[in-house]
Amino acid sequence: MKTIRLFDEDAFIKEFEAQVLSCEMQGKRFAVVLDQTAFFPEGGGQPADCGTLGGVPVLDVQEKEGVIFHFLKSALAGTVQGVLDWEKRFSRMQNHSGEHLVSGIIHRHTGADNISFSLSDTETTLAFNVPLSAELLAQVEREANAAVFEDVPIAARYPSAQELESLTYRSKLELTEHVRIVSIEGYDVCACCAPHCARTGQIGLIKIVQSESYKGGTKLWIQCGFRALEQYDMLLQQAKDISHLLCAKLERIAPAVEKLKGAKEQAEYDLVGLRRKRIAEAVAAVEPTAGNYLALCAFTGDELRLFAQGLKEKVGGIIVVLEGDDSSGYRYVISAKETEIMPLVKEANAALGGKGGGRDNMARGSFCAPLEQIKAFFAM
Ligand SMILES: [Zn+2]
Structure with missing residues (x-):
């Protein structure tokens, strides 16, 4: 027998009474069929209604050939009260x-x-x-x-x-x-x-x-x-927060962000120039040598590489530049203008708990050993 679709006649029914016609176990849930229901089954792109039947939460509602099945965790019998999650x-x-x-x-x-x-x-x-x-x-x-x-x-x-x-x-x-x-x-x-x-x-x-x-x-x-x-x-709150952060009128937040973006790009450009200058100054301060060079420096990341690159014109031997400390380990860049460094890098990694490698005679990596041990290894 097809289930009477109360929602067809009146979509504003929030509560209803119905007779349980059947209640069968299906997997871990009970499939309950009523004589009538206000629960809309999933269909036409809309999810199934939520709510309770006899106080038990309705987990899903599906229709098959006009019969509407309500899926619940507990069995139901007799007359039950249905309550829709109306807000939803x-x-x-x-x-x-x-x-x-x-x-x-x-x-x-x-x-x-x-x-x-x-x-x-x-x-x-x-x-x-x-x-x-x-x-x-x-x-x-x-x-x-x-x-x-x-x-x-x-x-x-x-x-x-x-x-x-x-x-x-x-x-x-x-x-x-x-x-x-x-x-x-x-x-x-x-x-x-x-x-x-x-x-x-x-x-x-x-x-x-x-x-x-x-x-x-x-x-x-x-x-x-x-x-x-x-x-x-939600959007108004976001806009108000941005307006507050930028000290800009609510209706002018986009131009204010644009201005901020421009200032950030200029600052980044300036920073690149300053870094280059700092590296060039550090390179200039190094005495030219035909031998090897090892130093612990304040440069990090790519600056360390640029520093090592700059030293190639002043150092005849092997260049080892490090940043870090004994407790967190050392990041290294190893390079040389003439000498082939890769066999030495491999050896150093093995001796100093290191990892890393590179190409074009420039290696990057890290050592997990105290500075004294690193210095002793390179004996510089
Ligand atoms: Zn519709």
Whole structure:
């Protein structure tokens, strides 16, 4: 026996009473069938309703050939009270109804078909088979919100097979009967099985938050109602924080960030110049020698390499420059202008708990040994 779909008639039923017709173990869960239910089963891109049956949380709701199965951790019998997680359901209704409105208006402007729809508890996405310009989307958003302020009715019904044949609607199905048609007066007619708001005013603000090219068409992310409000709150707080950090007026934060970015780039450029100067000065301070050179220096990372590179003109033998200390170990750069260093590097790594290597007669790595031991190894 098909389950009576209370949400079909009235999407605003939050609590209901029902008779348990069957309760069977399926895997680790019980599959409960009721004579009637206000729980919408997963379908048409919308997740299953959440809530409780007889005080037991409903984990999932699925439909098979008109029979709706509620999945729970405990068994149920007799008459049970169903309670929907209304906050979740209403938010889904707002976003789902907003999607109809946006799709209907886009269809009217471009003839585009909606090729995908997905609704989670954080995100609503819809995709169309034609490219949609930013200008058109701005216009669509404006018209969709105007339709919300008009507060027109949203109605669902099952037209006769005869009427269905002549009816023009989006998401036209092969089916010739039992097709649920959802109409938003003056804006959209579409086949859909899910619960919607009763009037467009209940949708609240509709915001197209993002658009991307998708399979030759366009994918949109929208937020409606409470979710749009929550996102507005989040973004406003972010903007206020940035405004506070930059001491800039809220409406001038982008130019303030741009200015900051420019100043950062200049500072980085200046820093590179200063580093080069510091390295050149350090190289100039080294006495030229035909022998080897070993030093512990204040340079780190790439500066250490540049320092070793600079020393090639002043040191005839092997150059070993280090940074670090006995407790955390030493990072090294080993180089030489003429002498082949790689056999020595290999030997040093083995003797000083080191690792590393290189090319073009320049090696980088680390030693895990005290400075005295490193000095003794190179005997410099
Ligand atoms: Zn729908």
